[in-house]
Amino acid sequence: MRIVSLCPSNTELLGFMGLTKYLVGVDNYSDWPLEINALPRLGSDLDIDMDAVEALHPDLVVASLSVPGMEKNITNLEERGLPFITLNPKSLTDVGNNILTVGEALGQNDIAQAAYRKYNSLLEESRRFACKVVDRPKLYWEWWPKPVFTPGGTNWLTEVSNIAGGQNVFADDERASVKTDWEDVRKREPEYILMAWVGVKEKQIKPKLLLQRPSWPEMNAIKNNQVWVMEESLYCRPSPRLLIGIQKLGAMLHPTLFPTYDAKKAEEWLCQLDEL
Incomplete structure (x- = not known):
């Protein structure tokens, strides 16, 4: 399985899911997890080198619309017929749901479900501390x-x-x-x-x-x-x-x-x- 990530948040999502080993290329700004540092860089998230992406023969490109201007990447992926999904999370719930979306696209539903449970468990752990707050600046x-x-x-x-x-x-x-x-x-x-x-x-x-x-x-x-x-x-x-x-x-x-x-x-x- 060969995965390409076009923005840092997607790379981090894959890292959280334990799927970093399947990455074959990332954008220039991705910096976590550290294991990705040896991977080919494909340009900034707003100026991806699609020739370089295509040359990696990805089974899936994980694209994004989280920043205005990324629409160009989607158009180029469509024109080249490359397999891709697009993530556009705006909330913490969306981030969790994106874990499931990626898992389904990669045929890794068991891994995705485990990561989804873990994500929500950690989120709830943080919410418990917030319940003690009286004055919110x-x-x-x-x-x-x-x-x-x-x-x-x-x-x-x-x-x-x-x-x-x-x-x-x-x-x-x-x-x-x-x-x-x-x-x-x-x-x-x-x-x-x-x-x-x-x-x-x-x-x-x-x-x-x-x-x-x-x-x-x-x-x-x-x-x-x-x-x-x-x-x-x-x-x-x-x-x-x-x-x-x-x-x-x-x-x-x-x-x-x-x-x-x-x-x-x-x-x-x-x-x-x-x-x-």
């Missing part, structure tokens, strides 16, 4: 600075916020991705600003730039030094690794209610697929 997630893009009510980060004991200030907007402006954000008075720019590594994000935005220095989140740079890989990719993101955010917001976050232990916790 208001969170503003910044996906992109200008124009401003932020997750709305139907996006997985609204769920992640809730389970971690917070609330997304844009939860009232039913869109999964909201295009807005700096003034709208300021008026919502977030208590925390969480910067997770899509496709940008944490070290490249400069929180000091927020001080240049009109009236932003008066925001409580900035005055109280509650501006955090978050890992794009844990919050911007709709994969099972969002569960690690929940663990980390919960410990940051409510250190007395959530377990202390340890990155290595969190990875081990996620990968305990004993049922597989």
